[in-house]
Amino acid sequence: MRYSSGWGDVKVENQAIIEAEGLTKKYGHQIAVNDLNLKICEGEVFGFLGPNGAGKTTTILMFLGLTEPTSGKVRVIGFDPTRDPFHVKEKVGYLPENVGFYDDMDARQNLRYIARLNRIPDKISSARIDESLKVVGLFEEAGKKVGIYSKGMRQRLGIAEVLIKEPKLIFLDEPTIGLDPDGTNRMLDLIHSLSREKNITIFLSSHLLDQVQRICDRVGIMIKGDLVAMGPIEELAKKKLGVDKEDYTLEEIYMKYFKEA
Amino acid sequence: MEDHFSSIRFLLISALIVMVGVIIASMVGMSIQEESKGMAKPTLLFLWLFTSTGKLFSFVQFIGFFGPLIGIFLGFDSINRERVSRTLSKLVSQPIYRDSIINAKFLAGVAVIAIVLVAIVLIISGLGIRLIGVVPGSEEVWRFAIYLITSILYIAFWLGISILFSVVFRSTATSALASLAVWIFFSFFVSLGAGFLADAIAPISQSGAGVDPQMLIKHEGIQRMISLFSPMTLYSDATTIILDPMRKTTQSLILMGPLERLSLSRFQNPLPLLQSLVIVIPHLISIVAITVLCFGVCYLAFMRQEIRTV
Numbered sequence: 001m002r003y004s005s006g007w008g009d010v011k012v013e014n015q016a017i018i019e020a021e022g023l024t025k026k027y028g029h030q031i032a033v034n035d036l037n038l039k040i041c042e043g044e045v046f047g048f049l050g051p052n053g054a055g056k057t058t059t060i061l062m063f064l065g066l067t068e069p070t071s072g073k074v075r076v077i078g079f080d081p082t083r084d085p086f087h088v089k090e091k092v093g094y095l096p097e098n099v100g101f102y103d104d105m106d107a108r109q110n111l112r113y114i115a116r117l118n119r120i121p122d123k124i125s126s127a128r129i130d131e132s133l134k135v136v137g138l139f140e141e142a143g144k145k146v147g148i149y150s151k152g153m154r155q156r157l158g159i160a161e162v163l164i165k166e167p168k169l170i171f172l173d174e175p176t177i178g179l180d181p182d183g184t185n186r187m188l189d190l191i192h193s194l195s196r197e198k199n200i201t202i203f204l205s206s207h208l209l210d211q212v213q214r215i216c217d218r219v220g221i222m223i224k225g226d227l228v229a230m231g232p233i234e235e236l237a238k239k240k241l242g243v244d245k246e247d248y249t250l251e252e253i254y255m256k257y258f259k260e261a
Numbered sequence: 262m263e264d265h266f267s268s269i270r271f272l273l274i275s276a277l278i279v280m281v282g283v284i285i286a287s288m289v290g291m292s293i294q295e296e297s298k299g300m301a302k303p304t305l306l307f308l309w310l311f312t313s314t315g316k317l318f319s320f321v322q323f324i325g326f327f328g329p330l331i332g333i334f335l336g337f338d339s340i341n342r343e344r345v346s347r348t349l350s351k352l353v354s355q356p357i358y359r360d361s362i363i364n365a366k367f368l369a370g371v372a373v374i375a376i377v378l379v380a381i382v383l384i385i386s387g388l389g390i391r392l393i394g395v396v397p398g399s400e401e402v403w404r405f406a407i408y409l410i411t412s413i414l415y416i417a418f419w420l421g422i423s424i425l426f427s428v429v430f431r432s433t434a435t436s437a438l439a440s441l442a443v444w445i446f447f448s449f450f451v452s453l454g455a456g457f458l459a460d461a462i463a464p465i466s467q468s469g470a471g472v473d474p475q476m477l478i479k480h481e482g483i484q485r486m487i488s489l490f491s492p493m494t495l496y497s498d499a500t501t502i503i504l505d506p507m508r509k510t511t512q513s514l515i516l517m518g519p520l521e522r523l524s525l526s527r528f529q530n531p532l533p534l535l536q537s538l539v540i541v542i543p544h545l546i547s548i549v550a551i552t553v554l555c556f557g558v559c560y561l562a563f564m565r566q567e568i569r570t571v
Contacts (some may be wrong), residue, residue, distance in 0.1 A: 064354055067567065086356055094354040100347025117355040161351070 016075075017169055017201050018063060022130050023072035025058050032058040034225040036072070040203060042168075045195045047216035048205040049254060055225040056205040057097065060171045063203075064094055077168055090118070093162030093170040097177060103147030107138055107157055110146055110166055112135045118165045125164065132163040136190060152183030159190060170194070172204040176211055213250040214253065221257050228257050274331055275377050282381045285320045286388040308401055311408075312505045320385060321504055324378075324412055325497045326448070332419030333440040335373060336381065339366045339424050340563065345433065363424070363563045367556055370420045375413050382409060400534050407503050407538070414548050415496040419444070421469040421555035428562045447491045455487035492551055499544035502537050 018040040025033040033055040040046050050056050061067040065085030081088045101110050108129055115125035133139045136156040141149070149157065155175060162170055175191065176184045184230050192215045193198050202254055206212050212219060213233060220230040229236055237248040240256045311320045337527070343349040353359055382405060390396060421445055426436035463480040475533070488494040 060513060066350075066353055084512065086358070089354055090356040094349045094351075096347065096354070100343075100346055101350075102348060114351075117357055119354070119356075165356075228369065 001237075008182050013044050017077055018203065019073075019075045020059075020063075021073045023059070023062060023074055024070050025055070025062060025067065026070045033062070033069075036227050038220065038227065038230070040201065042201055043195070043199055044069060044218060045191070045216045046204070047212035047219040048203060048222065049207065049209065049219055049250075050205075050222035051207055051258070056220045056222060057142045057173055058092070059222070060173055060203070060205060063171065064088060064092065069242050076241060090165065091168045093167035095158045095170070095172045095175060097173040098163075099158040101146040101154065101157065104145060106145050107133065107142045107149075107160075110157070111161055115164050116160050120164070128164055128166070129160075132160040135163060135194075136160045137186070150183075152179050152186065153186075155179060155183070155187060156190065159187075159194075163194075167200060169201040169203065172202065174206055175204055176206065176208060181229065184211060191215055209250040209254055219250070221254060223258060228260075229253075234259075270334060271373065274334055275380075278331075278377060278381055281323055281385060282320060282385050283388065285323065286385040286514065288355075288571065289319070289389075291392075308404065308504050313380075321408075321500055325493070325500065326417045328496075329444050329448075329493075330414060330421040331374060331377070332370070332416040332421075333423040333437070333444065335370045336366070336420040336423035336427060337437040337440050339370070340427040340434050341431055341436055342427075344431065357466075360560065360564060363428075365422060365561055367417075367420065367559075369514075370424075371417045374416045374420065375409075378409055378412055378416075381561075403534055404503050404537070407541075408500055411496065411499050411541075411545060411548060413452065414552050415492065418492055418548065418552040418555055419427070421552060421559055424560040425555065425562060428559055428566065447493050451491040452488055452494065453491055455484045455491075458487055459484035489547070495547050497546050499541045499548070502541050502544075 016039045018038065020036050020038040023033060023036040023038075036059060048059070049054050059069065063071045063074060063081060065081030065088055068082055073190070076088050077091055079087045102113070105113070110127060111120070111129045111132070115122075115129065115257070130139065133142050136159050138153060138156055138160060141153065144158065146154070159175075174192065176187050179187060188211055191202060191204065194214075197201050204212070204216070216233070218230065218232050219236070221228050221236075229239075231239075233250055233253070236253050240253050241248050283513055289433070343352065351363075386397065386405075419440070423436065423440040426439045427433070430436040432438060459480050462483055463476050
């Protein structure tokens with residue numbers, strides 16, 4: 001099961017939704033993200049790869065204005081997240097790794113709470129909540145307390161929660177981590193359909209390579225704070241593995257970069 | 262705030278307080294009749310309901326002692342519970358200002374405290390009116406209002422302390438214990454320490470004979486100054502002055518120095534409201550100041566925390 005991961009069949013608008021220039025974050029003397037230059041276009045599914053501790057989450061947090069860059073410039077949906085986090089957060093969804101919910105409330109109450117934080121009137125949000133529950137396939141279970149949800153259901157509820165504010169761009173931090181194969185497939189299908197049907201730009205970080213390969217238009221590989229490669233998977237394969245090899249996997253490309261770093 | 266009202270913890274606290282309030286009111290209601298027997302015309306009788314110690318302790322003493330615990334219970338896990346359940350990182354990624362999270366936590370707690378306190382005072386008043394049949398005059402109502410405001414501020418201070426610990430510490434158990442430790446420190450050790458320090462700097466003989474008055478004043482002054490650092494002393498002094506203008510129960514409530522005993526014998530009449538107010542204004546300002554300071558520290562700590570660790 002492979003989606004067309006070609007660069008060509010995606011409608012690429014030239015408009016950049018994320019632009020980063022020389023973005024650097026240091027924690028004391030430790031460099032978490034080093035001089036990152038990145039441009040993500042509208043409608044893309046971008047896979048942000050790297051081993052644990054490579055600086056992926058830090059990068060996402062800087063894009064959301066949740067942490068301040070040490071130096072460099074970022075623009076997300078046309079706003080500077082450091083100066084103007086409010087506008088960014090209004091139209092950008094973020095699903096953190098291992099998202100939490102209020103376990104003593106049911107799914108609908110959780111979503112309602114988030115809708116209120118987004119200042120969406122109850123009249124409008126009721127319809128949206130139902131819709132996004134249907135999208136993630138949790139409509140039947142919406143009345144159950146979130147505390148008894150399985151990991152896969154929680155992750156999907158997380159997506160539903162992000163959809164409430166009708167985002168232009170979604171950051172997914174390790175969205176499939178800890179899910180069983182079935183849960184993983186459902187999650188990936190869901191992410192893919194969001195991109196194709198709702199035209200939401202998706203920026204997902206992961207270290208699970210085969211999954212990213214299935215749904216991403218482009219990938220970036222980050223190792224120890226440096227973005228070592230970026231582009232469509234085919235292009236990276238050409239560069240690193242040679243053109244003649246047909247049955248490449250992202251893992252091979254990745255390992256090659258990883259050994260060099 | 263919705264959260265507070267539906268939680269089991271809140272039910273427990275309010276059940277406890279209402280229960281104690283009712284017990285005290287009925288207990289005091291009965292003993293008041295005996296106590297006031299010899300008096301020709303007891304003044305401000307209604308206030309006795311709250312300050313008379315009855316058989317065990319008075320309502321004011323009870324709130325003074327357990328009020329801080331209410332504040333601590335409401336706040337000790339406010340931030341770190343969100344952190345443990347991983348909802349905080351989600352909250353901060355919503356289009357709300359980050360300070361509104363901490364403000365809401367604090368204000369919701371204060372609102373709950375206010376509602377609980379007002380409700381209890383009303384319950385006791387109601388019971389009191391039925392039991393002793395005395396209707397509170399306007400002066401008494403004013404005194405209650407001041408008492409309530411002081412109490413709310415005081416408990417809000419403890420709420421602030423516990424929220425601060427919940428920002429600083431990752432685990433809810435640690436923050437609860439830390440808040441309790443501060444509470445114990447102020448309730449026991451500060452007054453002890455004040456006594457020791459005063460004895461060390463300006464020693465007076467315990468027998469009271471042949472004491473240099475200058476020295477005595479100095480001793481008292483030092484002891485007061487140190488214990489004024491304790492929010493508990495501030496609060497109990499303020500409420501005693503407000504609710505007990507005759508200073509009737511003071512003897513049992515605080516350890517009195519020789520000076521206080523002297524002044525007590527001079528003034529047999531109740532202090533007028535305005536005079537009481539003049540005395541407590543510094544206390545009130547201090548309570549407001551420490552509450553604001555405490556919340557300010559808490560606010561800063563929360564705002565400056567790296568979201569990564571959140």
